[in-house]
Amino acid sequence: MSILHTPMWRRRAVDRLATVLVTGAFVLALFPLFSILWTVVSKGAPALSPEFFTYSMRNVVGEGGGIYHALVGTLLVTAAATVISVPIGLLTAIFLVEYGEGRRLARWIRFLVDVMTGIPSIVAGLFAYALFVVFFGEGVRMGFGGAVALSVLMIPVVVRSCEEMLKLVPNELREAAYALGVPKWRTVLKVVLPTSIAGIVTGITLAIARVIGETAPLLVIAGLSDSVNFDLFHDRMATLPVFAYSAVSSPGVPPGPSIDRAWGAALVLLLIVMLLNLVARLVSHLFSPKSER
Amino acid sequence: MATSIDVSDLNIYYGDFLAVEGVTIPIAARSVTAFIGPSGCGKSTFLRSLNRMHEVVRGARVEGKVLVDGEDLYGDDVDPVDVRRMVGMVFQRPNPFPTMSIYDNVLAGQRLNSKRMKKTDADDAVERALRSAGLWAEVKDRLDRPGSGLSGGQQQRLCIARAISVEPEVLLMDEPCSALDPISTIVIEDLIHELKAQYTIVIVTHNMQQAARVSDTTAFFNLAGVGMPGRLVEHGATEKIFSNPDESATEAYIQGRFG
Numbered sequence: 001m002s003i004l005h006t007p008m009w010r011r012r013a014v015d016r017l018a019t020v021l022v023t024g025a026f027v028l029a030l031f032p033l034f035s036i037l038w039t040v041v042s043k044g045a046p047a048l049s050p051e052f053f054t055y056s057m058r059n060v061v062g063e064g065g066g067i068y069h070a071l072v073g074t075l076l077v078t079a080a081a082t083v084i085s086v087p088i089g090l091l092t093a094i095f096l097v098e099y100g101e102g103r104r105l106a107r108w109i110r111f112l113v114d115v116m117t118g119i120p121s122i123v124a125g126l127f128a129y130a131l132f133v134v135f136f137g138e139g140v141r142m143g144f145g146g147a148v149a150l151s152v153l154m155i156p157v158v159v160r161s162c163e164e165m166l167k168l169v170p171n172e173l174r175e176a177a178y179a180l181g182v183p184k185w186r187t188v189l190k191v192v193l194p195t196s197i198a199g200i201v202t203g204i205t206l207a208i209a210r211v212i213g214e215t216a217p218l219l220v221i222a223g224l225s226d227s228v229n230f231d232l233f234h235d236r237m238a239t240l241p242v243f244a245y246s247a248v249s250s251p252g253v254p255p256g257p258s259i260d261r262a263w264g265a266a267l268v269l270l271l272i273v274m275l276l277n278l279v280a281r282l283v284s285h286l287f288s289p290k291s292e293r
Numbered sequence: 294m295a296t297s298i299d300v301s302d303l304n305i306y307y308g309d310f311l312a313v314e315g316v317t318i319p320i321a322a323r324s325v326t327a328f329i330g331p332s333g334c335g336k337s338t339f340l341r342s343l344n345r346m347h348e349v350v351r352g353a354r355v356e357g358k359v360l361v362d363g364e365d366l367y368g369d370d371v372d373p374v375d376v377r378r379m380v381g382m383v384f385q386r387p388n389p390f391p392t393m394s395i396y397d398n399v400l401a402g403q404r405l406n407s408k409r410m411k412k413t414d415a416d417d418a419v420e421r422a423l424r425s426a427g428l429w430a431e432v433k434d435r436l437d438r439p440g441s442g443l444s445g446g447q448q449q450r451l452c453i454a455r456a457i458s459v460e461p462e463v464l465l466m467d468e469p470c471s472a473l474d475p476i477s478t479i480v481i482e483d484l485i486h487e488l489k490a491q492y493t494i495v496i497v498t499h500n501m502q503q504a505a506r507v508s509d510t511t512a513f514f515n516l517a518g519v520g521m522p523g524r525l526v527e528h529g530a531t532e533k534i535f536s537n538p539d540e541s542a543t544e545a546y547i548q549g550r551f552g
Contacts, residue, residue: 172384175384175388181375181376182402
């Protein structure tokens with residue numbers, strides 16, 4: 001039987017089967033996503049109210065109270081973690097891509113960054129705790145410690161994503177700048193970084209989204225508080241994930257209002273992450289090199 | 294302002310690998326010199342050694358002398374960055390900076406080095422460079438648009454404008470037309486004819502007709518064998534090289550018998 005006479009129904013059947021399998025896998029993967037979204041939104045939405053966003057849990061028993069203190073804590077701790085991680089991560093990536101080529105040091109850094117990516121978050125928390133105990137003694141709790149713990153998790157993500165983005169900058173652009181008599185550091189600063197800024201900012205935003213929901217390290221070093229604390233360097237600081245955790249694990253009597261607040265906090269966290277993703281998309285759109293075509 | 298180049302006994306290494314061996318060639322001021330030869334014969338490497346661009350590869354070094362206007366480019370106290378301001382370069386593929394407008398691309402040499410310029414001086418410099426590159430008429434109404442929106446040939450002329458706006462004395466061109474269509478190629482070749490009134494131009498090309506059309510002097514590079522260093526076989530007036538070369542290898546290459 002020649003190739004022209006292979007029955008067509010067979011190819012069609014295989015094609016149909018493959019389509020069904022691929023679509024099925026896609027739907028299956030979407031199912032947990034929508035399930036989570038639905039659960040968080042349906043259980044968390046009723047908790048949202050002006051009071052929820054503007055009140056802390058100070059002296060609140062039973063109903064009422066809010067997440068203001070945890071929201072402030074999460075924003076402060078994450079912002080501090082970003083301030084620590086971005087310069088270190090970005091400069092490391094610049095070293096690896098622009099200066100490290102073929103050097104043993106660069107190979108080691110790349111390996112260590114890979115190892116760092118795999119550090120469990122609780123280990124990062126314990127590391128930060130141990131570090132701060134050295135300076136402040138046993139039982140230390142401060143928001144900044146949480147920021148350090150989050151940085152340990154965030155730096156490798158920033159290094160990796162920035163490295164990939166810098167590698168995408170065509171070498172021809174670097175050569176074009178060198179050929180104009182531009183020193184290497186200016187080339188990096190004014191050609192390489194602007195060309196890749198969209199991807200870098202996107203990568204950083206996604207790294208923030210990745211650490212903003214961390215619970216374990218913050219539980220260890222930042223602790224939990226019922227009151228608002230704006231000072232990263234003194235005392236316990238509540239954060240959204242830790243707030244949600246403790247609201248569920250020790251809800252008090254009756255447990256209902258506390259558990260509702262946990263869902264509310266979860267929803268707010270989800271909204272922040274979604275917002276960050278939107279910002280990342282917007283930024284990458286705004287900063288991308290524009291072409292007329 | 295154009296300059297003559299004197300290369301004597303230049304060896305170019307990548308690490309321990311000798312890529313180009315023993316090149317001695319004078320390059321006359323305000324003329325076009327073409328380098329031809331088969332792939333891998335070291336003509337691009339040699340070209341890049343004329344503005345120390347080959348040094349961006351780690352481990353690259355040279356032995357010998359490259360004198361531009363009597364000054365050794367490889368002298369101990371010479372900064373490669375200064376060399377590149379004096380000896381400009383145009384690359385095989387047009388590479389305007391994608392984040393910059395046409396205007397800023399032309400001024401890239403000044404802008405990237407944070408040189409302050411008065412607005413009127415900057416405008417003049419842009420117009421002068423674009424006119425020299427034969428691009429002014431086509432882009433004068435859209436100087437604020439991105440350079441990447443131009444056609445390939447226009448982009449290459451933009452790169453030439455960018456290279457000459459820093460007022461170099463020598464212009465190196467590494468196969469500037471190999472990514473362009475025939476019409477754009479002719480435009481660039483005409484441009485090279487005009488530019489040689491002001492600049493010393495060295496061009497690497499795979500296209501022998503192009504070498505014959507644009508150059509005054511031609512240098513033929515060849516490899517003795519695989520893994521062997523490239524070397525300069527002969528150089529001379531383009532007419533002579535193409536009609537009556539001294540070496541049989543040159544004749545064989547020009548007649549298309551290898552390469």
